[in-house]
Amino acid sequence: MSTAIDQQVEGFQTLFAAAKKEVAKVIVGYSDIIEGVIMSLLADGHVLLEGVPGLGKTRLVSTLADVVHLKFSRIQFTPDLMPADITGTNVVQESEHGEKVLEFQPGPIFANVVLADEVNRATPKTQSALLEAMEEHSVTVGKRTYKLEAPFFVLATQNPLEMEGTYPLPEAQLDRFFMKLKVDYPSADGLNVILSRTTQLETPKVSRVLSGPQILEMRKTVRAVPIARPIQEYAIRIMMATHPNTALAHALSNRYARCGASPRAAQAMVIGGKIRALLNNRVYVSCDDIRAVAPAALRHRVLLNFEGEAERVDTDSIIQSILETLPEPT
Amino acid sequence: MSDRELIIGLLKRVEQRRRANRFLKSSAAALTLSLLIPVSFKLVDLITPFRGRTVGIVLAVWAAASIGFILWKLRGRESLAEVAARVDHRADLHDQIKTAYWFIQNPSHSEWVDAQLRRAARNAGSIDLDRLYPRFIPKSSYLAVALVFLLGALNFVPLPWNHNWLYLQAAPAFSFSDAEKSLLRQAEALLKKAEALENSSLAAKVEDVVNKLQEGEISMADAIRQLDQLQQELEEGNLDVASINQGLDEIADDLGQARPLESAAEAMARHDLKEAADEIQRAGQRKLSDAEAKEVRDKLQQAAENGRPGLQELSKDLQDAADALGREDEQSFQAALQKTAQELDKLSQKMQSQQLKNEASQRLQDVENSLQQRQQQQQNARDANGQKGQGQKKDGQAAGQGQPQAPGGGAQQQGQAGAPEEGVEAGAPGGDAEGGGDSGGGQYPSGTGGPPQPLYGQATKLDVQLEQEKLLGESADGAPKPDKTEEASKQERSKLDYRNVPSDLTPGQKELLNQDRLPWEHRQLIKQYFEEIRRQQKP
Numbered sequence: 001m002s003t004a005i006d007q008q009v010e011g012f013q014t015l016f017a018a019a020k021k022e023v024a025k026v027i028v029g030y031s032d033i034i035e036g037v038i039m040s041l042l043a044d045g046h047v048l049l050e051g052v053p054g055l056g057k058t059r060l061v062s063t064l065a066d067v068v069h070l071k072f073s074r075i076q077f078t079p080d081l082m083p084a085d086i087t088g089t090n091v092v093q094e095s096e097h098g099e100k101v102l103e104f105q106p107g108p109i110f111a112n113v114v115l116a117d118e119v120n121r122a123t124p125k126t127q128s129a130l131l132e133a134m135e136e137h138s139v140t141v142g143k144r145t146y147k148l149e150a151p152f153f154v155l156a157t158q159n160p161l162e163m164e165g166t167y168p169l170p171e172a173q174l175d176r177f178f179m180k181l182k183v184d185y186p187s188a189d190g191l192n193v194i195l196s197r198t199t200q201l202e203t204p205k206v207s208r209v210l211s212g213p214q215i216l217e218m219r220k221t222v223r224a225v226p227i228a229r230p231i232q233e234y235a236i237r238i239m240m241a242t243h244p245n246t247a248l249a250h251a252l253s254n255r256y257a258r259c260g261a262s263p264r265a266a267q268a269m270v271i272g273g274k275i276r277a278l279l280n281n282r283v284y285v286s287c288d289d290i291r292a293v294a295p296a297a298l299r300h301r302v303l304l305n306f307e308g309e310a311e312r313v314d315t316d317s318i319i320q321s322i323l324e325t326l327p328e329p330t
Numbered sequence: 331m332s333d334r335e336l337i338i339g340l341l342k343r344v345e346q347r348r349r350a351n352r353f354l355k356s357s358a359a360a361l362t363l364s365l366l367i368p369v370s371f372k373l374v375d376l377i378t379p380f381r382g383r384t385v386g387i388v389l390a391v392w393a394a395a396s397i398g399f400i401l402w403k404l405r406g407r408e409s410l411a412e413v414a415a416r417v418d419h420r421a422d423l424h425d426q427i428k429t430a431y432w433f434i435q436n437p438s439h440s441e442w443v444d445a446q447l448r449r450a451a452r453n454a455g456s457i458d459l460d461r462l463y464p465r466f467i468p469k470s471s472y473l474a475v476a477l478v479f480l481l482g483a484l485n486f487v488p489l490p491w492n493h494n495w496l497y498l499q500a501a502p503a504f505s506f507s508d509a510e511k512s513l514l515r516q517a518e519a520l521l522k523k524a525e526a527l528e529n530s531s532l533a534a535k536v537e538d539v540v541n542k543l544q545e546g547e548i549s550m551a552d553a554i555r556q557l558d559q560l561q562q563e564l565e566e567g568n569l570d571v572a573s574i575n576q577g578l579d580e581i582a583d584d585l586g587q588a589r590p591l592e593s594a595a596e597a598m599a600r601h602d603l604k605e606a607a608d609e610i611q612r613a614g615q616r617k618l619s620d621a622e623a624k625e626v627r628d629k630l631q632q633a634a635e636n637g638r639p640g641l642q643e644l645s646k647d648l649q650d651a652a653d654a655l656g657r658e659d660e661q662s663f664q665a666a667l668q669k670t671a672q673e674l675d676k677l678s679q680k681m682q683s684q685q686l687k688n689e690a691s692q693r694l695q696d697v698e699n700s701l702q703q704r705q706q707q708q709q710n711a712r713d714a715n716g717q718k719g720q721g722q723k724k725d726g727q728a729a730g731q732g733q734p735q736a737p738g739g740g741a742q743q744q745g746q747a748g749a750p751e752e753g754v755e756a757g758a759p760g761g762d763a764e765g766g767g768d769s770g771g772g773q774y775p776s777g778t779g780g781p782p783q784p785l786y787g788q789a790t791k792l793d794v795q796l797e798q799e800k801l802l803g804e805s806a807d808g809a810p811k812p813d814k815t816e817e818a819s820k821q822e823r824s825k826l827d828y829r830n831v832p833s834d835l836t837p838g839q840k841e842l843l844n845q846d847r848l849p850w851e852h853r854q855l856i857k858q859y860f861e862e863i864r865r866q867q868k869p
Contacts, residue, residue, distance in 0.1 A: 005445040226442045228432035230411075231425065284446045286425035330415040330428070 005283060012221050012278050016042070018209040019067050025204045026063040027056055028197065029190035035279075036181045036296055037064060037155065042218050043271045045178020046134050046154040048119075048169075048300060055183045056194075057157040061115040068215065069208035070112035070151065077122035079165060083129035087139045088146075104141060109133050112149060112212060116156035120166045127173055130154065134176040151215045171303060175262050179272070179293075180300035225274040227285040230329035235269040235290045241322045242302045250325065252318045256308030261301035268297035287328045295319050333451035334434045337427065340454040341410040344417055347463045348408065356403035358471035364396040365477035372484045372495070379491050379501030381546065389495075411435075420462055426450050502544040504553075510697050514540060517693035520686045532687075535560055536694065550705050557698045564691040570639055570838040571681060575601060577638035581648070584633035588626045590616055603678035607671035614651075614667030627655040644673045688837075 016038060023034045033049070037060065040047040049057045058074075065072030075086055088107030095101050108114065109130070119127060133139050137148045156177070158169070174180075186194060197204060240248040243260030253260060272293030273285040280289075295316055302315045331339070371388055374380075380388075408416075414428040421427075430450030433443050485494040493499040506514065514536065521533035539560070543553040578598050586595030594609035618626060630652035634645045647670040654662035833840065 003441075003445060003448075005441050224440075224442055226433070226438070226440055226446060228425075228429040229436065230432055231429065280424075282424065282426070283442050283449065284426065284429045286429070288424050328415065330409075330412045 008221055009278055009281060009283060012218055013281065015210060015214060015218060016279060019064075022067040022206045022209055023060065023063050025206055026197075027060050028193040029186045030056070030060070030183065033060065033181050033183055036179050037061075039272055039275045039293075040178045041068070041151070041153050041215060042222055042275055043178055043268070044151070044219055045268065045271070046156070046176060048174070048177040048180040049155060049157045049183055050160050050180060051157070051183030052161055052185075053159055055185065057183055058115060058117055061113070061155040061157075063206055064155075065113040065115075066206045067208060068113065068210040068212075070153075070212055070215075071149070072113045072115070073108035073111035074115040074117060075108045076117045077119045077126070079121060079123060081122045081126045083126050084141075086126065086129045087133070087141055090142055104144065104146065106146065107139075109139060110146070110148060112151055112153060114152075114154045116154055118158060119156040120158040120169055122167065124167050124170055127167065127169060130156075131173055131176065134173075151212055151219075171259070174300045175264050177300060178268050179296040181296055182299075222271060222274050222278065225277055225283060225285060227270060227274065231273075231285050231287060231290065232270060234287050234326075234329050235266050235273070235294075237326060238269065238290065238294055238322055239263070239266045239298070241326060242298060242318070244305075250318070250322045252313075252321050253302070256304055256311070256313045256318060257302055258305035258308070259303040261298050265297050265301045269293055272297055291323050294323060333430075333447040336451040337430050337434060337447070337454050338410070340457060340459075341413045341417070341427070341431065343459055344463060345408055345410065345413045347459060347465070348413065348416070351463060351466060353404055354466070354471070355468045357400050358468040358474050360396060360400045360403060361474040362470045362477065364392065364399065365474055365481065367392050369477055369481050369484070372481055375501075376484065376487060376489065376492060379493060381502070382498075382500030385495060385500045417457070417462070421453075421457055423453060426453060430454075502546075504543045504546065504550065506540070506544075506697075507700070510700050513693045513697045513700075517690040517697070520690035520693065523686050532560060532564065532690075535563075550701055554698055554701050554705070557694050557701075561691050561694055561698070564687045564694075565837050570836060571684060572836050573638050573838070574640045574677070574681070577636050577641045578603075580636050581633040581641070581644070584629050584636075587632075588622070588629040590618060590622055590626055591629065598674075603674045603681070607674035607678070610667050610674065611671045614664045614671075623655055623658075627652050630655065640677075644670065644677065647673050 019038050020031075020034055023038075024031070027034060037047050037049075041064070049060070051057055062072065062074070075081075084107065086107050086109050088105050088110065090102040091105050092100050093103040116130065119130075133148060133152070134154055137150065137152045139146045139148065159166075237248060239261050240246065241250040242253050242257060242265075243249055244253045244255075244257045246260075249260075269290050270285065273289035276289040276292055277283070277285045298319050299315045302318060304313055304315065307313075368389060371380075371385075371392075375385070411428065411431055414431040415425075417423065417427045418425050426446075427450055430447050433447060437443075482496065485492070485496050491501070493501055518533045518536055521536060536557075539548070539553055539556045542548045543550065548556070578601060582595040582598035584595075585591040585598065590613050591610070594606050594613055597603075597605035597609050613626075630648050634649035634652055636645055647666055651663055651666035651670060654660075654666050
């Protein structure tokens with residue numbers, strides 16, 4: 001017998017699959033990345049895409065913007081980019097009566113889907129312009145605060161190779177990203193398909209399958225999924241294991257981590273786990289769900305110490321070790 | 331049945347099944363491990379037999395430890411939350427049952443939770459417990475069964491020194507040879523017969539000594555000493571049978587001269603005292619003429635003058651009879667003869683008992699001699715081992731307590747092969763029989779050691795082996811001259827214990843021989859006397 005919950009779950013899966021399918025028309029491979037990006041969108045979070053140039057990060061975001069039928073804006077971060085270039089500013093306008101008035105000109109941040117391309121090229125001051133928008137979905141200019149329209153979704157990209165003229169993202173901003181997704185080189189088969197699609201006359205067309213209200217409805221569905229306390233505690237223990245020099249710290253965290261993940265990481269794991277549970281036709285969160293989303297939710301929140309940086313330790317290896325050694329709750 | 335009941339029911343059934351399987355597995359594993367102990371113990375027992383007490387204690391401790399170990403392994407019960415986690419893992423349910431159980435324990439009014447419980451209950455209902463947790467027989471149980479059979483089979487290994495624990499048999503502390511057993515049985519039988527005649531408890535004492543020796547409560551030396559005491563008890567109050575027989579012969583001669591007493595005298599001469607008693611009674615009932623009465627009175631009077639030891643009562647009765655006849659008191663005469671007959675009966679019983687006791691004493695003496703021989707042989711073997719072990723002592727200082735030696739190994743008793751206790755306990759530095767030092771010893775298979783044993787010299791033999799040896803002689807001209815002569819290569823003593831040679835002497839005679847007839851204070855005087863005589867003879 002099909003219940004309302006079952007129908008809700010089924011509808012969620014259908015919309016998710018449709019969005020993923022549409023994006024996959026343009027983006028070859030990267031199934032996990034596409035899924036992660038859509039998950040972040042449905043979790044009311046933001047995504048940091050990290051990868052070398054030319055892997056289709058920007059293309060992915062723009063395609064997603066096409067699929068979700070939302071207002072899209074793109075900000076190319078450069079060293080001379082100013083905060084007002086993002087948030088907008090008050091400009092002097094002449095009214096109909098000939099009076100001079102200050103009128104707010106919204107910046108590109110005022111969109112539903114914002115692509116912050118090469119976000120680490122801007123100065124920290126400019127990067128910080130995103131903080132309020134990402135966390136509070138609002139922008140304060142002068143004495144006024146402007147609310148951003150929901151859904152608000154920031155996708156930032158950064159190049160891990162170029163160090164010259166870049167400014168690493170501050171910890172506070174990193175923590176505001178729901179997930180950090182690593183975009184690797186495609187496989188040979190994937191490249192064949194990419195070449196076939198991009199070197200011919202016909203370019204794939206995507207349909208708009210998700211609307212803003214649908215996304216908001218899906219976000220409600222996600223948050224309605226129950227989670228048992230032991231599973232929630234499992235997520236907390238994973239998070240706590242990244243904290244160096246604490247009772248629950250993992251050995252690798254003690255050795256290589258300077259700072260562990262914040263509670264936002266646990267929130268990300270739980271919400272991500274709920275989405276994954278729905279995608280797997282479950283109405284509860286399992287430890288598998290938590291484990292599946294943990295790397296993406298934690299990797300940018302664990303900060304390495306000097307030793308870790310010197311030995312070029314990958315935070316993913318620390319997280320993987322934690323997941324392997326931490327026993328499941330009973 | 332509600333979703334909650336369905337889930338809880340499944341978890342309870344799984345918990346019971348897991349507990350049962352765990353019990354089987356733990357029990358079989360524990361039993362297998364623990365059975366190695368009695369099997370090893372039995373294997374050691376085949377080499378060095380253990381006493382019943384040792385076997386009992388070891389097996390009791392083993393059983394208690396095994397039960398304790400199994401119970402310890404079975405302690406505790408899994409919580410249903412743990413069981414739920416295991417079911418999820420086993421059935422690949424991705425924490426569905428575990429989560430559902432948590433929601434059951436922590437109810438919340440949510441459609442999502444209800445949906446979760448409904449789905450979990452549906453899956454729980456479809457779980458086949460026998461497929462998820464099938465009943466199984468642990469592989470270790472086969473090994474345990476094999477060990478049990480091995481343990482049983484080891485009890486039936488046809489070795490003379492193997493003791494079947496299944497029949498509650500174990501090695502005694504000491505075992506007699508067949509000959510000794512036979513002698514002891516005979517001695518006990520004779521003593522029991524003797525006891526039927528006289529009230530004593532000598533047979534029980536013999537049995538007590540035997541039992542104590544077998545149980546290891548006393549050493550062989552103690553047993554010999556106690557048997558010796560028993561013999562002394564047997565010999566205490568012995569009658570001088572020869573003297574009595576001679577006296578009876580003399581009385582028979584005297585009585586035979588009176589016609590009415592001829593039959594009694596003949597029986598008495600045959601030493602058939604019961605018949606003699608009957609005849610005397612019959613004679614007393616006869617009517618005697620005056621001449622016969624006088625004749626009888628005279629002979630009774632004559633016989634009554636025989637005052638040999640042991641016959642005083644009989645002489646007195648005969649005297650009473652003669653006196654009564656002299657007084658022509660027929661009633662007293664008959665009473666006196668009746669008493670005489672009773673005295674003869676009593677004498678007959680005493681002599682019979684005496685004979686049985688003597689025979690029993692002889693058997694005990696044989697057993698005692700046999701034990702002494704064994705003791706001496708063991709001592710000799712120990713000495714020999716000690717000599718051999720001198721060279722090994724440097725290497726074997728570490729070995730302390732004597733270990734019981736394998737039956738049949740080391741210095742085993744001649745003619746008594748198969749008795750596990752007969753092996754000399756080496757207690758040797760170096761740990762083997764040949765490294766025997768002066769430690770260890772005793773008749774105790776469990777190696778506890780006995781009291782200090784008397785020391786004896788080397789075994790000697792009567793059948794001296796002679797061998798020719800060259801002796802350097804000296805000729806008249808002073809030049810050395812080889813001479814051939816025969817001499818014993820080695821002084822040896824008789825294998826035959828002189829105490830085993832049957833003696834014809836009566837106890838009285840033995841006592842006489844053992845008496846010290848020369849008082850100490852006069853010995854010097856007598857010696858001087860003989861020296862004076864010799865001095866006078868020399869010129």
